[in-house]
Amino acid sequence: MSDDITRRDFLNGALVASGGVLLGPISPLQILQARAQSLGPDDWTGYGGIGDYRNSNGNTWEVLLAGHQIRDHAFDRLPPEIVETGETYDCVVVGGGISGLAAALIFQRLAGKNKTCLVLDNHPIFGGEAKRNEFLVDGQKLVAHQGSAFYPIPYPHSFIARFYESIGLENPRLEYQTWTSHPSDPEMPLSRTPYLANGPTSGFYFGAKFGQQPGIWLVDPFGKKLEGAPLSPQAKTELLKWAQAGDSNDDKWRPRIPGDAISRRLDSITLEQYLMEKYGISRETVRNFLSPVEGGGYGLGADALSGYTAYAADMLHPLDISDESGAQMFPDGNSGFARLIVKTLLPQAIAGPNTLEAVGRGAVNFEALDSSREATRIRLQSTAVWVKHEGDPAKSDFVDIVYTRSAKPYRVKARSVVMAGGSWTTRHIVRDLAPEQRAAFSEFYRSPCMMANIAVRNWRFLYKMGISGGQWFEGLGNYVQVRKLGTCGANAPTIGPDSPTVLTLKVLYSYPGMSTEDQGHRGRAEMISVPFRDYERQIREQFSEMFSGAGFLAGRDIAGIILNRWGHAYLSPAPGFFFGKEGKTAPGELLRAAPFGRIAFANTDLTGVMDHRYSILEANRAVGQLLDQVLTG
Numbered sequence: 001m002s003d004d005i006t007r008r009d010f011l012n013g014a015l016v017a018s019g020g021v022l023l024g025p026i027s028p029l030q031i032l033q034a035r036a037q038s039l040g041p042d043d044w045t046g047y048g049g050i051g052d053y054r055n056s057n058g059n060t061w062e063v064l065l066a067g068h069q070i071r072d073h074a075f076d077r078l079p080p081e082i083v084e085t086g087e088t089y090d091c092v093v094v095g096g097g098i099s100g101l102a103a104a105l106i107f108q109r110l111a112g113k114n115k116t117c118l119v120l121d122n123h124p125i126f127g128g129e130a131k132r133n134e135f136l137v138d139g140q141k142l143v144a145h146q147g148s149a150f151y152p153i154p155y156p157h158s159f160i161a162r163f164y165e166s167i168g169l170e171n172p173r174l175e176y177q178t179w180t181s182h183p184s185d186p187e188m189p190l191s192r193t194p195y196l197a198n199g200p201t202s203g204f205y206f207g208a209k210f211g212q213q214p215g216i217w218l219v220d221p222f223g224k225k226l227e228g229a230p231l232s233p234q235a236k237t238e239l240l241k242w243a244q245a246g247d248s249n250d251d252k253w254r255p256r257i258p259g260d261a262i263s264r265r266l267d268s269i270t271l272e273q274y275l276m277e278k279y280g281i282s283r284e285t286v287r288n289f290l291s292p293v294e295g296g297g298y299g300l301g302a303d304a305l306s307g308y309t310a311y312a313a314d315m316l317h318p319l320d321i322s323d324e325s326g327a328q329m330f331p332d333g334n335s336g337f338a339r340l341i342v343k344t345l346l347p348q349a350i351a352g353p354n355t356l357e358a359v360g361r362g363a364v365n366f367e368a369l370d371s372s373r374e375a376t377r378i379r380l381q382s383t384a385v386w387v388k389h390e391g392d393p394a395k396s397d398f399v400d401i402v403y404t405r406s407a408k409p410y411r412v413k414a415r416s417v418v419m420a421g422g423s424w425t426t427r428h429i430v431r432d433l434a435p436e437q438r439a440a441f442s443e444f445y446r447s448p449c450m451m452a453n454i455a456v457r458n459w460r461f462l463y464k465m466g467i468s469g470g471q472w473f474e475g476l477g478n479y480v481q482v483r484k485l486g487t488c489g490a491n492a493p494t495i496g497p498d499s500p501t502v503l504t505l506k507v508l509y510s511y512p513g514m515s516t517e518d519q520g521h522r523g524r525a526e527m528i529s530v531p532f533r534d535y536e537r538q539i540r541e542q543f544s545e546m547f548s549g550a551g552f553l554a555g556r557d558i559a560g561i562i563l564n565r566w567g568h569a570y571l572s573p574a575p576g577f578f579f580g581k582e583g584k585t586a587p588g589e590l591l592r593a594a595p596f597g598r599i600a601f602a603n604t605d606l607t608g609v610m611d612h613r614y615s616i617l618e619a620n621r622a623v624g625q626l627l628d629q630v631l632t633g
């Protein structure tokens with residue numbers, strides 16, 4: 001790999017080398033190594049912001065390297081010089097995202113404080129996909145989510161509501177910033193989440209792909225019935241059909257209970273087929289305009305996903321999801337939950353009292369996370385590479401866990417284990433999995449996503465156009481949305497067009513027509529191979545193209561960009577994932593039904609739905625299985 005290989009040449013070379021079939025023999029690790037030779041990790045990571053999360057934007061370079069070493073069999077045989085820590089825990093939890101942290105808390109509560117627990121996580125800070133970025137913009141500290149963003153209001157006596165309450169979230173309806181501006185600037189309604197809110201203050205952008213140079217914005221596209229949009233009459237008719245259908249024929253499509261005939265039929269077709277049939281629209285319209293936004297919560301376009309994904313999250317029965325009163329979000333997204341759980345587990349680990357405000361703002365005391373004085377410890381920058389029962393899983397008393405930290409391997413022992421890191425690593429590191437469990441894991445495909453947080457000094461350019469968010473159909477990402485922040489942690493109690501804010505660009509990598517698995521491989525290769533400065537340039541150019549007509553100047557208005565690259569962001573369930581194919585047990589069901597020896601599986605991806613509530617529910621089930629069926633002493 002010579003230094004002068006450009007990204008495009010390298011990638012194309014890789015594709016050619018494998019006969020055009022994705023990456024073939026070229027692994028993401030090799031791409032990273034080539035990148036490291038020519039650039040170095042800093043050029044890949046880019047700016048990380050300020051504060052406790054500054055070295056942990058997305059999956060870090062070290063996490064990627066360690067992950068791909070596992071995948072490429074570097075630890076299939078253990079190195080001889082393992083450091084024996086001499087530690088034995090009642091429970092070791094692999095993965096310090098919401099699921100792993102919840103598992104540790106539930107274990108502590110149910111098993112009692114004299115039982116010991118160790119959480120291993122590979123990142124420099126806990127939270128997994130629920131982490132935050134912090135910027136300092138003109139003296140104001142801004143926070144934004146790196147991945148997991150919003151939560152809906154749960155039923156008040158539900159398990160999730162009780163869990164929230166038990167970590168300090170007694171009232172899940174948060175207070176939000178109120179409007180402030182010059183009297184000549186009338187209030188613009190703002191969303192609480194970064195997800196696109198279609199409505200009168202939203203817009204569609206049409207650029208070169210639609211023959212528009214310079215591009216044009218259509219404000220309130222559906223209110224205007226797409227009049228003025230440079231689209232074919234067919235595309236307009238179909239988009240309007242989709243937008244205006246509301247719940248009209250939802251009865252025919254909405255499952256009553258998971259697993260009923262409607263669910264199974266949905267799971268036998270793709271989300272694309274569902275959209276085409278339900279709304280009477282063409283594949284072309286789905287692919288050109290609805291993908292990957294419809295299905296975006298599952299990482300890929302509608303062509304690759306099970307039709308059941310249209311309803312799967314609703315089966316969690318939120319009490320209220322409407323943006324008017326339902327959708328809620330901490331300023332840093334669901335990172336707020338990770339912090340609340342850690343504060344409850346280890347009160348010294350986050351400075352200040354146990355209030356929403358203090359836990360949101362307090363500094364992390366990293367030493368307190370892994371203290372020998374505590375029954376529960378959280379060990380960061382530690383990648384589990386080997387998890388195996390001592391002897392026959394059905395009879396053994398212990399599980400061995402080997403993890404690497406600063407490239408050195410360490411061993412701990414556990415009486416029980418919760419694997420909460422996700423299918424993408426669990427399948428490789430649990431060395432003695434039974435064949436049926438391996439087969440089940442082979443049906444879990446995870447797809448990449450890059451969340452670019454763009455701190456802007458103000459969003460007057462959007463306000464001037466009469467929008468607080470907009471969508472486009474070419475270039476990087478698909479939409480941005482200004483949001484008002486929860487006052488528990490916001491930089492200011494009010495927001496207006498001159499307030500600094502963070503716009504989040506979600507970049508998905510979908511290649512309609514390819515298999516779900518291949519789309520994931522190809523997307524990862526693409527996301528991994530682009531240096532920070534190239535993405536930064538693309539974002540600046542794209543924003544300039546779309547917004548300069550309204551006075552936006554990239555050099556003046558963008559205060560900072562952080563890229564959060566998630567190599568295995570989303571579980572992308574293909575048809576058959578939820579209820580099984582040809583009468584066989586669904587893969588998630590098989591892994592959730594019972595512990596495997598002394599190991600139980602958690603993480604939200606087991607359910608096929610990426611949602612922090614499932615992270616918690618799965619943690620509860622996994623710990624329950626260990627306590628009910630495994631731990632005897």
Ligand SMILES: Cc1cc2nc3c(=O)[nH]c(=O)nc-3n(C[C@H](O)[C@H](O)[C@H](O)COP(=O)(O)OP(=O)(O)OC[C@H]3O[C@@H](n4cnc5c(N)ncnc54)[C@H](O)[C@@H]3O)c2cc1C
Binds near residue numbers: 128449
């Ligand atoms: C872009 C994006 C947006 C999202 N938005 C929302 C949203 O709005 N609302 C919502 O509810 N959910 C959302 N989600 C879903 C999100 O996955 C869950 O909310 C939740 O954060 C998942 O927690 P988890 O613990 O199950 O998994 P993770 O957060 O993935 O945690 C697993 C942790 O284990 C680590 N790990 C893995 N293998 C190992 C190993 N071998 N050794 C050590 N550590 C390991 C991982 O690196 C990670 O830190 C979003 C996800 C993404 C990617």
